[in-house]
Amino acid sequence: MGKGFVIAVDALLALVILFTLLTISLESSRQNGIDWAQREQLQVLAYHAGESLELSNTLSHAVLSDSTTNVRSFLDGLPYHLCGSVTVYDNPSFSTSVFSVSKSGCATTLGAAETVQRGFIVASPPDANLYVASISMWVNENG
Amino acid sequence: MANANTTTKGFVLSFSLFVMGIFLILYAQLYAENGFEQRMDSAVIWEDSSIARFALDAQADLNRVLDQFVSLDQNETNGWISIRGRLPSLLDVEENIQSYRDDLVVFGRDVNILVTMDLTDILEDGNVMGHADNSFWWKEKLDTSRIQFWNENVLGKPTQIDININVESQYVDVNAWVLDDNGNILVNLSYADQNTQHAFTSSGYISDENTVAYHWIFDDGASGVTLQLGKINGINGSGILDTNDSANLALAYSFRFTFDANTAPTRLGYDIPLSLSGKNATMQMSTQWVEGG
Numbered sequence: 001m002g003k004g005f006v007i008a009v010d011a012l013l014a015l016v017i018l019f020t021l022l023t024i025s026l027e028s029s030r031q032n033g034i035d036w037a038q039r040e041q042l043q044v045l046a047y048h049a050g051e052s053l054e055l056s057n058t059l060s061h062a063v064l065s066d067s068t069t070n071v072r073s074f075l076d077g078l079p080y081h082l083c084g085s086v087t088v089y090d091n092p093s094f095s096t097s098v099f100s101v102s103k104s105g106c107a108t109t110l111g112a113a114e115t116v117q118r119g120f121i122v123a124s125p126p127d128a129n130l131y132v133a134s135i136s137m138w139v140n141e142n143g
Numbered sequence: 144m145a146n147a148n149t150t151t152k153g154f155v156l157s158f159s160l161f162v163m164g165i166f167l168i169l170y171a172q173l174y175a176e177n178g179f180e181q182r183m184d185s186a187v188i189w190e191d192s193s194i195a196r197f198a199l200d201a202q203a204d205l206n207r208v209l210d211q212f213v214s215l216d217q218n219e220t221n222g223w224i225s226i227r228g229r230l231p232s233l234l235d236v237e238e239n240i241q242s243y244r245d246d247l248v249v250f251g252r253d254v255n256i257l258v259t260m261d262l263t264d265i266l267e268d269g270n271v272m273g274h275a276d277n278s279f280w281w282k283e284k285l286d287t288s289r290i291q292f293w294n295e296n297v298l299g300k301p302t303q304i305d306i307n308i309n310v311e312s313q314y315v316d317v318n319a320w321v322l323d324d325n326g327n328i329l330v331n332l333s334y335a336d337q338n339t340q341h342a343f344t345s346s347g348y349i350s351d352e353n354t355v356a357y358h359w360i361f362d363d364g365a366s367g368v369t370l371q372l373g374k375i376n377g378i379n380g381s382g383i384l385d386t387n388d389s390a391n392l393a394l395a396y397s398f399r400f401t402f403d404a405n406t407a408p409t410r411l412g413y414d415i416p417l418s419l420s421g422k423n424a425t426m427q428m429s430t431q432w433v434e435g436g
Binding site: 092126 | 156157161165167179182185190196200203204207234235238242243246247253254
């Protein structure tokens with residue numbers, strides 16, 4: 001019985017050591033430091049969001065009509081785990097914001113947000129002026 | 144003896160387990176580093192390609208700045224170029240294209256891209272030119288009083304031209320063209336102005352080697368509106384829509400050119416030289432492909 005007890009303790013100790021080593025290995029294999037994949041994914045999403053908003057004339061319409069309904073509707077249509085915001089400036093120097101819209105229910109602290117800028121034209125005869133949209137995407141940290 | 148064997152076996156098993164564990168940790172570290180570097184490289188490449196995205200962004204703006212909309216369409220048997228706009232434009236195109244150039248430089252600076260948009264030739268010539276990759280060309284005066292088109296490929300002329308003209312006035316006299324049953328380009332003209340009685344359509348053939356013209360005269364005392372098709376400036380299969388600098392006249396137009404599949408275009412754009420210099424890449428483009436680019 002004594003021998004059996006020693007063997008059992010020895011086996012338990014071995015298993016503890018084994019699982020400790022496995023845990024260390026798995027933690028090491030995870031990405032640490034900067035999450036480059038997530039950064040790139042968020043930048044790509046922000047870029048395509050800006051492209052969609054411009055080519056559908058949603059941004060120029062929002063400026064001309066002074067209504068951000070369609071922009072907010074676009075942002076609210078993003079997947080649950082994704083947050084976004086759009087800020088539009090009336091000049092390429094980013095000095096004067098025309099409007100800023102964020103997805104409903106998203107945390108206001110951006111954390112690791114990725115931002116891209118996109119220029120678009122607003123035609124108000126006789127002028128056609130360059131506005132700049134700053135589109136940010138981040139992971140929804142709520143729930 | 145039996146005890147010694149058991150102890151030895153136990154030691155060997157434990158040591159093997161220890162070595163295996165060390166191996167797992169080292170392998171995991173190597174895997175993590177390799178994956179980390181790949182993901183970092185991918186992110187760096189995305190950032191370095193920012194000038195390409197900037198160029199696409201600028202190309203998307205040009206139709207609106209120039210107040211002219213061009214598009215491509217294609218199926219198995221035909222390809223189409225559509226151009227629509229207004230003569231004169233409600234926008235001050237000459238002023239706006241210069242402002243856009245200046246604003247683009249500032250925008251580029253803010254995103255770390257050196258931008259040069261060369262408008263020298265356009266401002267000197269007084270025309271904005273564009274072309275498709277099947278040698279179809281068009282040009283519009285900066286004061287948006289006239290638009291011309293032609294094809295530099297003898298074999299690449301359109302087989303059909305559909306034209307819509309809607310004038311914000313009403314003519315007092317009109318000189319209709321004479322079509323040619325033996326012609327080689329089918330033309331469909333649809334005209335309307337503020338007098339509903341004036342609306343008409345004219346369909347038939349023209350010869351690309353001869354010139355036909357429709358001329359509308361309005362009561363503003365100016366020269367009226369002229370639509371010429373055929374051989375213009377020595378080039379067969381050309382066309383001009385001209386308001387002849389009428390001060391109080393405005394019209395909306397659209398042209399749709401049909402090409403055979405073997406001469407159909409795959410992209411078209413404006414000849415506005417644009418040079419971009421980013422962190423690790425440079426782009427120089429003499430044509431901004433706004434469709435099919």
